[in-house]
Amino acid sequence: MNAHSEIQAAPLLKVEGMTKWYGHIVGCRDVSFKMRSGEVLGIVGESGSGKTTLLNCLSGKLEPSSGAIQFDTRRFGLTDIYALSEPDRRRMQREDWGFVHQNPRDGLRMRASGGANVAEPLMNLGQRHYGKMRRATIEWLDRVELDTRRIDDKPRHFSGGMQQRIQVARNLIHGPKLVFMDEPTGGLDVSVQARLLDLLRELVRDLDLAVIIVTHDMAVARLMADRLLVMRRGEVVETGLTDQVLDDPQHPYTQLLVSSVLQI
């Protein structure tokens, strides 16, 4: 069965032969895949395998050395994101994408209140009505299960898991088509991690959101992702449906990765 390898409908994201070199060191090499809307793609691999390089290239932060990344933008249709002019690309990133960082301090403005952090994407898209933004913010804080009375507290007054929820709300409020997540549950303890994963899964299903999630945690991959890319030394060594890859790994490295998961 190769149903997963070819998607017939118009893709949301199409990556062809993408390679990134850091001088003579390879970041990631010859990565190709397609994604459709509503799909959750997991990128797994050990530290240094090129996960973050791949994510940065895909999310428009790092221009690849060669290859093409095409995205179905609202404004321009399916287009190579690095062929767009910088203002157009930045605008597309604001309108169509979200990015959840591992460390909420990278993704939040620590000087602004939680509410302002959540409302900022709306202001970036031209919303100039305070009352409407306030209502949307409260609705989203409620949706990520935060106490809406704490809307004006600064992020540093929230716990790590709560900060991550603020970051999630901030990256979903403007209705993105694709959200990148870099180890979204990385720094959290397991019980908080489980609750956040539960929430993310629910939101992704409700909003029919496409997500690219980078993780080294096989359990997170199993819970969140529909499909997996397994990376090693900058190359994709195995792709497939998540359950297929984790239950019946083909590549020796994937087998090692799956068997390395600690059992309790």
Next chain:
Amino acid sequence: MTTLSTSRPNTAERYYNYAYLDEQTKRMIRRAILKALAIPGYQAPFGSREMPVPYGWGTGGIQLTAAIIGPDDVYKCIDQGADDTTNAVSIRQFFAKVADVATTEDTGEATIIQTRHRIPEQPLKAGQVLVFQVPQPEPLRGLEARETETRAMHAYEEYGLQYVSLYENVSTYGRIAATAGYPVMAEERYLMSPSPIPKFDNPKMDANEAILLFGAGREKRIYALPPHTRVRSLDFEDFPFEVQTWEESCALCAADDAYLDEVILDDAGAKMFVCSDSHHCAERRAAGHVGPMAGHQLARPETEPAQ
């Protein structure tokens, strides 16, 4: 030193160039001014020089004035609206000395007015230049520390971030409580900090007949508003821009449409509200307007006239 004094026997000894800065520096600043005037609100970089006052005391404004001043100019300098404060008197003396200009306290008479934190109450006319001293030219700096990023935001007109500060104001105080350095849009293109003038003065910038120049010495930026530039203060649709108002009127001249300073008079909490624009207040008193505390020692004529 001797040669200089013998070569110029009939003039006062001057060991510096006219208007303090050397000619090449003044040319460089003038080019930055022209660029700034051509792109209203755009922060033009310039090679800010060491000045004989510390950063924060008006080095940007002094350099702008030095670059545009000539012997025919009439120079006025105000600090928080007043002609008789230490900084204003010092800078006025400085230019009287290094640029041989006439000085005045009369807003209407001056051709160059250097100001810190106010725009004079009397409307400016064509032909006048108002020079602002600017501590922080970048309105986005408080929320975005990276210069590379704020430059890109200006280049691509990405000004959503500035509204975050207004949002914080409304969520904390229930209104836009920012009072000074209130951000504006110049010609609906560039976001601009008006220097820490009270927002009371923001509407005066819109379509002003005079040239408004802004100089930030430490930050090495010049920006400008040419005459008749449209200037709009940012706001929300449901929280429109408003200026400060006072229940009191000026204790000396009874003005009820001027920007007032609250002056504490004693340890018992007695206070008075007076015009921050000292020339405006003096003119009104001369025209016969009498406030409730007229005759107070603050209103007495100066024993020593400002130089």
